Amino acid sequence: MKKIIKHKDNLVSELSKQIDESKSFIIFEYSGLTAQEITVLRKKLLESKACLKIIKNNILNRALVKSKINDFGDLVGPNAIAIGVEDEIAPLREIFNVSKDNDFIKIKGSYLEKSFLDEQKTKAIASLPNREGMYSMILSCLTAPIRGVLYALKAVGETKTN
Incomplete structure (x- = not known):
């Protein structure tokens, strides 16, 4: 060959x-x-x-x-x-x-x-997105409801003190 x-x-x-x-x-x-x-x-x-x-x-x-x-x-x-x-x-x-x-x-x-x-x-x-980007997107979705409740509680607390 x-x-x-x-x-x-x-x-x-x-x-x-x-x-x-x-x-x-x-x-x-x-x-x-x-x-x-x-x-x-x-x-x-x-x-x-x-x-x-x-x-x-x-x-x-x-x-x-x-x-x-x-x-x-x-x-x-x-x-x-x-x-x-x-x-x-x-x-x-x-x-x-x-x-x-x-x-x-x-x-x-x-x-x-x-x-x-x-x-x-x-x-x-x-x-x-890469793996880290996917994780951060999932984490953001999981924490959004908790974040919403905390903002609502904070708003209620601010209106009660006024």
């Missing part, structure tokens, strides 16, 4: 293994991003233990087939994949935030908990 073919097979196997072990991943068309913007995106993804890979479509398609994922069809255009290892939503959120600022970024789809999400579902999931 030629050296280059063996190298490509190793790339496919490595990417397929990363896809299989990931909690989520998102594939998007990055055409139009500058090298500086891609570097900033990579750093943001690394903070959340995710990675960004810019790989040829042939290798990406073969890795998806090897992982038994056929939902993306045949990928065309300059595509990249962001793979989340620890936080499932982090890569989706980061790519969604970049796509809000840049209209030319096209989200092809994502995988979350071993199920395919199209562009609209990916954007809906990515726009949800």
